[in-house]
Amino acid sequence: MPNIAPVFEDPELLDDASWAPFPDPDDSVPALPPSVLEQWGLWGLLSTAEVDADTLRHADDAELLQFAEVFAAQERQVRAQSALVAGEIARRSRPELGFGGLARKLGHRTAEELVRVTTGSTLSDAKRTVQVGTLLVEAADADAVPAADPVTGEVTQTRPTVPWMVPVAHAVRSGTISVEKADAIRRGLGKPDPFTGDPEQDAGRITTETLTAAAATLAGEAPSLDADRLLKRAMELRDELDLAGVAVRERRRRDARSFRVFTQPDGMTRAVWLMDPETAAIVSEIHQRVTSPKLGGPRFVHPDELARAEQVLADPRTAEQYASDTMLDLLRAGYTADPTLVPGDEVPAVRVLVTHTDLHAGVGIGFIEGQSVPVSLRTVERQLCEAGTEDLILDAQHRPLDLGRRRRLFSRRQRRALAARDGGCMFPGCERPPVMTEAHHIKHWLRDRGKTDIDNGILLCRHHHMLMHDAGWEIEHRGGTDYRLIPPAGVDPARRPIPLRSKSPVYRRALSVAGAP
Template identity: 30%
Template sequence: MGEHGTTHRQAIGALIAQFDATLSALDPALLSGAEFLSIVSEAEAFGRRADALRARVAAESETRIDGPIDTLGAAGYASAKDAVAKLTGTSVAEASRRIRTGKGMAPGVALSGASTAPRHPAVAAAVAAGHLGVEAADVIMQNLDAVASRVDPMVLAETEESLVFLAAGTDTHPPLCVDLVRVQIAPFLLRIDPDGARPREKRAQRKRHLTFGQACLDGVIPVSGLLIAEVGATFKRLVDAHARKVTFTDGTESAPAAADDRTRPQRNHDTLADILSAASRVKDAPELAGSAPAVLVAVTATAVEDGRGVGFIDGHAAPISIEAVERLIDTRGHQTVTLNAAGRVLSMGSTQRCFTPSQRRAITTRDGGCVIPGCTTPAGWCEVHHVIPWRAGGETHTDNGVLLCWGHHQRIDSGPWRLSMPDGVPHVRGPGQVEWTPAGMSRVRSQLTRTG
């Protein structure tokens, strides 16, 4: 190793030793409030300088592997990111980010061999000074690089300086978190590249996807994807609107959500379930194999009659409980298929135990939406639930059916809410309610109550 490299290694080793001594003597729990706030900022400033060094070294790895002497290839590494990942113990994705960020801030080399300014000088200076983190720097550089071919270099440089100023912060305004940096970049790009929206939309169109993974052992199906702006925004607004308090046209407000221990992601999931349930019932829904799309569940008659056992969803390896089967039958009905011992179909009955469209319209008029207090799920998204289970002799009749959203339908048998139907009117009892109280959001019934 040359004298230059030895000197740098010794300097870095001395810094690490000094840092270790400082860290071992530091106990954040003993700091005052002001001291703690100060140490958080100072620790970040130290870390940013370390990150800048790591990015600069990572960028050099790509130069080495592409140079006349392939140092990394000779050592057995397949690529620059492979070398950085294995030498540092990071992921390939993190190695790629470090290389990309370092290249954007590294000085260039002219044909004469002289050093030139970095591609992003304002970003490089802010990172070197510890004023800007490499994550924010990467976001700024990637976005500017995406429009660089269409924007005047002077305008691009001014935009870079403005974004760095906002992101790094000053004595008069605090630095922006990376999420806010992303938000701030959008109006800048729109101003300097007004025609760039169309190419971005085309890229988004190419990237859009929705993928269903293999079911996990517990039956959960992983879903991943990217939604284009209008689709994602529409879905988000549906979910947000579903979670908010609803004001009716008659001026009354729905009760606040009660006894709902679901997390926000769980509520998002249940809202999607409500939307899918409603979509499967529309009159002109696309057909699959000659009928409306339906979830097929195989279950033995004995399991349904006894309330014990499991069922199997078509194409889904993990079994589902008989309770889940009951909820599906509540909503979709069931059809009896008789097989002999060899598996031959002997007979097939008609669909039973399913509320008809006319019954559903009548129940919708009466209930107006999910009958659980505080739930704002509209009637069109709800499922019809047998209050007295069909297995226990409950009839498929309007006096025994109530509207429940998907989430409350899942848990109605385990609490905390209970349902009853005196004189065919839904009543509920739950947390904070000693007596059975009429339920539902029917505008007709509320009007009759006020005028009666």
């Protein structure tokens, strides 16, 4: 097999911020653009190399990953062409054409059905392809030089029905992002707010121009995000732009909650519980507390928790069975509980995070720990009324305050501060929530005599924590909010630092309000 390792002639490609084998989903670190792939000569390789199981088996790690990148880029190009075709099929199947439209003429009700049958895809995939394809067709029409009508001589310019998605359409057409990512941006950003004519209501409305700028931003960030994370990022950006709409979307989520029970033919019963974020925060915490020992949860716990964890591990039931039995026990206990008894302080509760600035200004948003969508300040105030507040004080460099080296384990208060700052496992690409993480000493407790300070701590799930101690990975703190992941030489001989960014939306908002990088 030919050696297809790249030759980096451009020194900018070696810059710390432009290289990351595991790009952080919250960072806008760009993936290698097609132009770089062309410099490598990999496109020519596609037409000459025979890629079979034996070839891949004998490839080294770098070659294997390069094959993955190349074929992913090729797939994006093919999918873009396929979407463009689907968009043209949709244009020729417009409802106003009636039975003269392409889809109906061939016996199909919609363009999506025709695309599904023609390509053999699922209906949901066909719908996505048609929607993105329509964006591509309309963007191409808008970019075209206006032509005069041969009869009237009138010159008209085609206007896209979704003009704010034009930057995304261009990115798909160039092969920079996939059809799936374009659809994620479309769904996450939503639509502009309608013009009401009321100056007060229209003052803060989201306009087409605002969404166009947001779509361009997301198109630039998209190469370093998968489609699921890009959808979350698009929703987060919409919330940042539309603080007034947070309460509306929160109410819609709450109204959509439901609990349904279905009896299956085999005699089992299935329950489907659709939870709003507040409900999910409580249920998720209970579930994670119950199953954490069996699912490889945090190891460094306090002695009073260790005995229970060992008991759970020794239980012969699976994690799913244990969780099911525990939920039943909780329901029974709750149903038969004496209503005059006051619950203890360890009852699972919703932990709401909000910046001091937003809370006292009365304008802004909050976040439920472990949930990705924001909540309104009304919800924050209600939770504060029920549970009170616990301040997290930041120093001048926007770092939570420290406690020193007196003890090895991070305290519960410190872990809460780390959870608010990090938002979960900080390893790029990992989505473990704070409850499934361990506090790692950046400067090791024994090796480096590191302090048990928040400044020297970072949240990592068990798997990634073990990587730090067993596989040569390191983390550097360069001051302030600047944390870098250092891969071992076996992963990157140059050991180039990978920027780490907080996954906590409320901490990122606090930094943004403070003007910190």
